[in-house]
Amino acid sequence: MQKALNLNDYPVNQPGKKLDLIINKTRKELKNDGCAILRGFLSNEGVKELTKEADAAAKYAHHSSTLTNAYFTEDDPSLPKSHPKRQFFERSNAFIPADKFLKSGALRNIFDQEGFDEFIRACLNEPKDKFFRYADPLADAIVNVSSEGNGFPWHFDTNNYTVTLAIQNATEGGEFEYAPMIRQKDENFAEVSRVLKNKSKMVKSIVLQPGDLQLFKGRYSLHRVAPLKGTVPRYVAILSYVEKENMVGSVERTKQLYGRVLPVHYERAGQREDNFID
Ligand SMILES: O=C(O)CCC(=O)C(=O)O
Numbered sequence: 001m002q003k004a005l006n007l008n009d010y011p012v013n014q015p016g017k018k019l020d021l022i023i024n025k026t027r028k029e030l031k032n033d034g035c036a037i038l039r040g041f042l043s044n045e046g047v048k049e050l051t052k053e054a055d056a057a058a059k060y061a062h063h064s065s066t067l068t069n070a071y072f073t074e075d076d077p078s079l080p081k082s083h084p085k086r087q088f089f090e091r092s093n094a095f096i097p098a099d100k101f102l103k104s105g106a107l108r109n110i111f112d113q114e115g116f117d118e119f120i121r122a123c124l125n126e127p128k129d130k131f132f133r134y135a136d137p138l139a140d141a142i143v144n145v146s147s148e149g150n151g152f153p154w155h156f157d158t159n160n161y162t163v164t165l166a167i168q169n170a171t172e173g174g175e176f177e178y179a180p181m182i183r184q185k186d187e188n189f190a191e192v193s194r195v196l197k198n199k200s201k202m203v204k205s206i207v208l209q210p211g212d213l214q215l216f217k218g219r220y221s222l223h224r225v226a227p228l229k230g231t232v233p234r235y236v237a238i239l240s241y242v243e244k245e246n247m248v249g250s251v252e253r254t255k256q257l258y259g260r261v262l263p264v265h266y267e268r269a270g271q272r273e274d275n276f277i278d
């Protein structure tokens with residue numbers, strides 16, 4: 001296929017002044033707001049190809065559903081019932097695993113574009129020795145499929161940042177809502193509580209368009225995907241980077257998210273225990 005990226009506006013393969021301006025602007029937005037949107041990062045053809053690819057692979061999506069609070073922790077009955085840690089919502093989504101996308105397809109074409117990783121690293125301002133592609137063959141580049149009835153309720157991420165590409169919007173809903181930097185020095189439970197009740201003035205809502213790239217620092221900003229409506233599924237690609245080389249998901253989490261594991265998950269899980277990496 002032809003180039004899926006809009007290299008005219010985002011010349012990730014040509015480091016220089018133009019790219020530096022984009023990187024600096026993105027860094028500033030991330031610093032102030034925890035969120036940066038690079039509009040029209042994909043070419044029109046890229047969006048078209050990626051949509052086709054996601055449509056064809058959607059049948060391989062693994063559905064999972066859990067009841068979760070914003071912190072992904074267990075219930076703590078020692079706290080009052082109204083505490084944000086005790087507010088549980090259903091989270092359900094479907095992930096198309098990375099190994100269902102062809103090397104020659106649009107998603108890999110984007111992810112493997114020369115200069116792409118380095119551009120993302122520079123935007124996130126991460127040190128070179130702490131920035132690696134997730135080495136998980138099921139999870140390094142995936143597509144999240146969600147439809148009416150699915151939900152990604154309010155949460156903080158465990159990762160320091162997420163890199164997502166909007167591919168297709170649902171018929172209705174699916175806006176990205178977030179309370180920028182709501183927790184910084186402390187947990188700020190009072191304001192978090194207001195967000196969970198939809199009573200906070202802090203919440204911002206963004207409508208991503210197909211082809212937009214989003215960088216988001218979700219550890220400090222409570223966020224969710226607004227409830228979806230209609231028959232058209234929302235497709236979002238999630239590209240993962242981690243702080244350590246050769247990392248893969250744990251056996252348990254991989255089973256939950258993808259419904260299966262590969263030999264590498266068992267091999268590395270063993271290694272992890274032996275070497276006390278985490
Ligand atoms: O689907 C999205 O846009 C957001 C996903 C998200 O918040 C996450 O993966 O942690």
Ligand SMILES: [Fe+2]
Binds near residue numbers: 155157162218
């Ligand atoms: Fe998140």
